[in-house]
Amino acid sequence: MTLTFKPLQTYRDDFSFRNSPAAIARFPFPFPEDQYMYSVNLEPAVSRDPGSVFEHSFDVDEHYVSEMAERARVLELDPDRCLVMPHMAQAAWDTLEMLMEHLSRDYPQHFRLARDGNAWHWQNLALGIEQHFIYGDPATLPCEPLEYITRQMQGDFAVLDQRDGDLYMDAGMVTCPADWSLRFDAGMSFKQWHSPVPMAHQIGVFDRALKYLLNIQVGQPVRRLNWTLTINPRLDTSPETYHEWGSDRGTVTPENVGRLVHLRVELQLMTRLPRSNALLFGIRTYLISLDELVTNPAWAQRLHRVMRDLPDPIADYKGITRYRQTLVDWLRRFDPEA
Numbered sequence: 025m026t027l028t029f030k031p032l033q034t035y036r037d038d039f040s041f042r043n044s045p046a047a048i049a050r051f052p053f054p055f056p057e058d059q060y061m062y063s064v065n066l067e068p069a070v071s072r073d074p075g076s077v078f079e080h081s082f083d084v085d086e087h088y089v090s091e092m093a094e095r096a097r098v099l100e101l102d103p104d105r106c107l108v109m110p111h112m113a114q115a116a117w118d119t120l121e122m123l124m125e126h127l128s129r130d131y132p133q134h135f136r137l138a139r140d141g142n143a144w145h146w147q148n149l150a151l152g153i154e155q156h157f158i159y160g161d162p163a164t165l166p167c168e169p170l171e172y173i174t175r176q177m178q179g180d181f182a183v184l185d186q187r188d189g190d191l192y193m194d195a196g197m198v199t200c201p202a203d204w205s206l207r208f209d210a211g212m213s214f215k216q217w218h219s220p221v222p223m224a225h226q227i228g229v230f231d232r233a234l235k236y237l238l239n240i241q242v243g244q245p246v247r248r249l250n251w252t253l254t255i256n257p258r259l260d261t262s263p264e265t266y267h268e269w270g271s272d273r274g275t276v277t278p279e280n281v282g283r284l285v286h287l288r289v290e291l292q293l294m295t296r297l298p299r300s301n302a303l304l305f306g307i308r309t310y311l312i313s314l315d316e317l318v319t320n321p322a323w324a325q326r327l328h329r330v331m332r333d334l335p336d337p338i339a340d341y342k343g344i345t346r347y348r349q350t351l352v353d354w355l356r357r358f359d360p361e362a
Contacts, residue, residue, distance in 0.1 A: 031089075036097075054250070115195060119170055186302065292308075293308070
């Protein structure tokens with residue numbers, strides 16, 4: 025599949041973001057059944073389905089240039105969205121190495137990496153970036169290594185330090201979160217940063233997930249899908265910018281549901297970093313408007329049933345409650361059995 029990038033689109037202000045038919049077709053629809061309940065739902069992150077979001081460990085798509093412009097904009101307004109605690113310096117280099125290796129191998133028409141010992145030459149043809157640097161020497165890069173490479177990657181990244189039988193969020197680049205904050209969660213343990221999630225603790229989801237993640241080995245990454253709904257194609261729905269987007273949930277009407285409401289799916293990747301033993305947690309976000317989603321009749325029918333029967337605590341946690349009935353009423357027309 026030839027990868028081409030769409031002209032610059034926006035995730036704020038005039039919200040010009042749109043998916044092409046090809047992007048709609050490869051959207052990672054997250055519901056395997058007509059109802060939803062939390063599960064660990066981890067699977068080995070092996071390459072499958074050429075052309076899909078599951079073909080490569082780190083997916084690059086038509087929105088690459090637009091997302092990188094949005095990341096740069098967020099960092100310009102709030103540089104603290106990237107954080108690396110001092111003891112995570114090796115993990116930051118580890119992350120840079122892994123991401124450069126994957127991009128140059130999986131998308132050689134856009135990314136190139138040449139190495140001569142610790143002397144590296146990186147080319148990002150998509151963004152017009154060329155950099156000679158010494159691996160391990162931060163003075164040879166224009167910024168800290170985790171920030172340098174994740175400014176060129178779609179999705180957010182948390183780098184988790186593993187110690188004392190737990191995982192701690194001690195580094196990351198988070199500019200497109202679904203209502204959480206790296207600044208707030210920094211230094212927290214796995215269960216601490218998941219504490220707001222309703223119902224999942226009672227059924228033991230996080231106990232099982234943590235046990236599984238602690239045992240991930242080098243070269244055996246895993247992935248899962250997570251989802252929520254977002255009003256407008258807004259990537260940065262962080263607590264820091266809540267004053268900009270919080271009131272959007274009150275603007276949904278029967279006439280604008282299809283245009284405003286977006287299904288937001290995270291393809292989450294967890295992979296062990298070989299030098300530092302840290303766990304890299306990639307959160308690749310995909311957005312699709314309901315107008316785009318219902319062009320697939322099977323998705324439209326299933327989304328109606330999931331939203332209709334969603335447990336109230338989950339709907340409330342995901343911020344859907346305020347406009348849920350309007351959403352369900354609009355989706356009903358796409359469910360022949362409703």
